[in-house]
Amino acid sequence: MVLLLGGSGYIGSAFVTELHRRRIPFLSISRAEVNYSCFVTLRRLLKEAKVSFLINAAGSTGKPNVDICETNQAEALLGNVVLPKTVSDACEVAGIRWAQISSGCIYSGAFINDNGVVRVEKNLMCPPLKKLVALRPEVVSGYREEDPPNFTFHDLPCSFYSGTKALCEEVLAHDVNAYIWRLRIPFDEFDGERNYLSKLQRYERVYENVNSITHRGDFARACLDLWCGHAPLGTYNVTNPGFVMTHEVVDRIKRILNLSRDFSYWQNDEDFYRYAAKAPRSNCVLDTSKLKAAGVVMRPVMEAIEDSLFNWRSAD
Amino acid sequence: MVLLLGGSGYIGSAFVTELHRRRIPFLSISRAEVNYSCFVTLRRLLKEAKVSFLINAAGSTGKPNVDICETNQAEALLGNVVLPKTVSDACEVAGIRWAQISSGCIYSGAFINDNGVVRVEKNLMCPPLKKLVALRPEVVSGYREEDPPNFTFHDLPCSFYSGTKALCEEVLAHDVNAYIWRLRIPFDEFDGERNYLSKLQRYERVYENVNSITHRGDFARACLDLWCGHAPLGTYNVTNPGFVMTHEVVDRIKRILNLSRDFSYWQNDEDFYRYAAKAPRSNCVLDTSKLKAAGVVMRPVMEAIEDSLFNWRSAD
Numbered sequence: 001m002v003l004l005l006g007g008s009g010y011i012g013s014a015f016v017t018e019l020h021r022r023r024i025p026f027l028s029i030s031r032a033e034v035n036y037s038c039f040v041t042l043r044r045l046l047k048e049a050k051v052s053f054l055i056n057a058a059g060s061t062g063k064p065n066v067d068i069c070e071t072n073q074a075e076a077l078l079g080n081v082v083l084p085k086t087v088s089d090a091c092e093v094a095g096i097r098w099a100q101i102s103s104g105c106i107y108s109g110a111f112i113n114d115n116g117v118v119r120v121e122k123n124l125m126c127p128p129l130k131k132l133v134a135l136r137p138e139v140v141s142g143y144r145e146e147d148p149p150n151f152t153f154h155d156l157p158c159s160f161y162s163g164t165k166a167l168c169e170e171v172l173a174h175d176v177n178a179y180i181w182r183l184r185i186p187f188d189e190f191d192g193e194r195n196y197l198s199k200l201q202r203y204e205r206v207y208e209n210v211n212s213i214t215h216r217g218d219f220a221r222a223c224l225d226l227w228c229g230h231a232p233l234g235t236y237n238v239t240n241p242g243f244v245m246t247h248e249v250v251d252r253i254k255r256i257l258n259l260s261r262d263f264s265y266w267q268n269d270e271d272f273y274r275y276a277a278k279a280p281r282s283n284c285v286l287d288t289s290k291l292k293a294a295g296v297v298m299r300p301v302m303e304a305i306e307d308s309l310f311n312w313r314s315a316d
Numbered sequence: 317m318v319l320l321l322g323g324s325g326y327i328g329s330a331f332v333t334e335l336h337r338r339r340i341p342f343l344s345i346s347r348a349e350v351n352y353s354c355f356v357t358l359r360r361l362l363k364e365a366k367v368s369f370l371i372n373a374a375g376s377t378g379k380p381n382v383d384i385c386e387t388n389q390a391e392a393l394l395g396n397v398v399l400p401k402t403v404s405d406a407c408e409v410a411g412i413r414w415a416q417i418s419s420g421c422i423y424s425g426a427f428i429n430d431n432g433v434v435r436v437e438k439n440l441m442c443p444p445l446k447k448l449v450a451l452r453p454e455v456v457s458g459y460r461e462e463d464p465p466n467f468t469f470h471d472l473p474c475s476f477y478s479g480t481k482a483l484c485e486e487v488l489a490h491d492v493n494a495y496i497w498r499l500r501i502p503f504d505e506f507d508g509e510r511n512y513l514s515k516l517q518r519y520e521r522v523y524e525n526v527n528s529i530t531h532r533g534d535f536a537r538a539c540l541d542l543w544c545g546h547a548p549l550g551t552y553n554v555t556n557p558g559f560v561m562t563h564e565v566v567d568r569i570k571r572i573l574n575l576s577r578d579f580s581y582w583q584n585d586e587d588f589y590r591y592a593a594k595a596p597r598s599n600c601v602l603d604t605s606k607l608k609a610a611g612v613v614m615r616p617v618m619e620a621i622e623d624s625l626f627n628w629r630s631a632d
C-alpha cells in the first residue's frame with residue numbers, strides 16, 4: 001500500500017491520477033482526517049495501513065505565490081522542513097522507502113560556457129534582452145543533483161520558501177531510504193492558478209528569465225517510473241529536458257491560443273522587485289541526465305508546452 | 317544513564333557540574349564524537365548506552381549574540397528546531413523521557429495592571445526612563461507557561477533566534493515525553509562572554525529594559541530537581557523569581573565590584589537598533605509560580621545577582 005500525503009494539492013493530485021491509471025493501491029489522507037504531522041500518529045498509520053511506500057507531496061508553497069512564505073515563516077518551516085523530518089524518522093523506524101517532493105528553486109542561474117571557460121552565473125535576468133541572445137543550448141548547462149544548492153539560507157539573500165526547501169534536502173541528506181524528486185515551475189493543459197501557462201496570461205507584466213520547467217503529469221509519471229523501475233534512491237531533477245526563456249513561452253501562448261493582446265515585460269529587476277515581487281526569485285536551469293540515465297524519458301520542454309497549449313482547457 | 321547533549325556549552329556545562337555533584341551517572345557526548353543529529357545514529361546511541369533520560373542542551377545561540385542567527389539561519393534552524401525534533405522522535409521510539417532547554421525569549425513584554433485593567437505590553441523599553449517608574453512588582457506580572465508565545469515567526473518581526481526557539485516549542489507540543497525548561501539571560505559569578513553580568517560591563521552603552529533572568533547554576537539545579545522530584549512533564553519557566561530593570565543590575569555591579577566608571581545608556585530604541593543591534597530583542601517577564609508549585613525553590617533574582625557579584629571571579 002502506497003501512502004500519499006498532500007494528495008489534494010496541485011502536485012499531489014497528479015500523483016492521484018497517475019496511481020489510479022497504474023492501478024497501484026494507495027491511500028490519500030488529509031491532515032484533517034489524520035494529523036500525520038504528529039510522529040506517533042504517523043507511525044501508527046504506517047503500521048495499521050501496512051504502508052510499503054510513502055510519497056510526501058504535502059508542503060507549504062504559498063498562495064498566490066512564494067512571497068507569502070516571507071511572512072508565513074512558521075507555516076513554511078513546519079510544512080517544508082519539520083513534516084519531511086517527521087516522515088523521514090517514521091519511515092526509518094518502519095523500515096520503508098519513501099519520496100519527498102522537492103524543488104529546483106534551491107538553485108539560481110546556470111553554468112555558462114564562456115568561450116571554453118565554464119562559470120556559474122547566478123543571475124540570468126534578461127533585460128536588457130540582448131543578454132538572452134547568448135543563451136544558446138550549447139552555452140548553457142544546468143545544475144546536476146550533486147551540485148550544492150546556491151539559493152539557500154546559507155547563501156542569503158534567498159526567498160524564505162527556497163530556504164526551507166533547501167534546508168529540507170540538507171536535513172534529508174542523512175536519509176538513505178528516500179527519493180528526493182525535484183520539480184520546477186509546474187504547468188500543464190488545465191488552466192488554473194498554479195499553472196505557469198495560466199500565470200503568464202494573468203500577469204500584468206511578464207518577468208523575462210531562463211528556466212527549466214516541469215509538466216505536472218509528466219512529473220508524476222517520471223517519479224513513479226523511478227520507483228516502479230527500482231531506480232537507485234537519492235535525488236533526481238525531474239524537469240522536462242532543456243530550458244525556456246519566458247518570451248519563448250509567451251510566444252507559444254499567443255500563437256497557439258490565438259491571443260491578440262500584447263504582453264509587456266518588466267524592464268529591469270529593480271522595477272520587478274519594487275512592484276511585483278517581494279522575495280528574491282529563483283530562476284535556474286537543471287540538468288536532467290541522471291533521470292535519463294535511470295531510464296526515465298520525459299518530453300523535451302518545448303514539446304510539453306506546445307502540447308499543453310494545443311490541448312488547453314480553459315477554466316472559464 | 318543520563319545522556320547530555322551540548323555538555324560543552326554554557327548551559328550544558330552547568331548540567332555537567334550539577335550531575336557530578338549529585339553523583340548521577342551521565343554521558344556527555346560531543347557531535348564530533350557521535351553525530352547525534354542523525355536519527356539513526358542517535359537511536360543506536362540511546363540503545364547502546366542504555367540511556368534512561370536525555371537532556372538536550374545543544375543548540376545554536378549565536379556568538380557574540382543572537383544577531384548572528386539573522387544571517388546563520390540554516391544553522392539556527394538545524395540546531396534549534398531540527399535537532400530537538402530528531403531527539404523527540406528518537407526518545408519516542410526508545411520510550412524514554414527527555415528535556416529540551418528552551419528560552420523565555422519567545423515572549424516580549426509583560427502583563428501590566430493598569431488600575432485594575434490587565435493588558436499585555438509588548439514593549440517595555442524604558443527610555444524615556446520615567447516610564448520605568450510605574451513598573452513596581454504589583455503592577456507587572458509575567459507570562460505563564462500556557463500563555464501563547466508572542467515573539468515568534470507567527471508574530472513578525474521577531475529575532476530569527478527567537479523564531480527558532482518558539483518553533484521548537486510548537487513542534488514539541490506533540491511530545492508527551494518531554495520537559496521543556498525555559499531559561500532567560502544566564503548569569504553567574506564566573507566572568508565570561510556569555511555571562512550577562514560580564515556583558516553589561518563590556519557594552520559601550522547599556523540598553524535599559526525589564527527582564528526575568530536566570531542564574532546558570534540555579535537553573536541546572538532547579539531543572540534536575542524537577543526531574544529527580546518526578547514533577548509532571550511539560551513546560552516550566554525556570555528563572556529566578558521576579559524581574560530586574562537593567563539600571564538596577566548596573567547599580568549592583570558598580571557598588572559590589574567597586575567600579576568607579578560611569579555607564580551610559582541608549583536613549584531610545586532607534587539608536588540602539590541603528591548602532592548596537594540588528595535583530596529585535598526579546599525583553600520579558602516570566603511567571604515562575606508553576607515551578608514553585610512543583611516544589612522547586614529558586615532564589616529571588618536580586619539575591620542571586622548580588623551573591624554572584626560578591627563571589628565574582630574575574631576572567632583577567
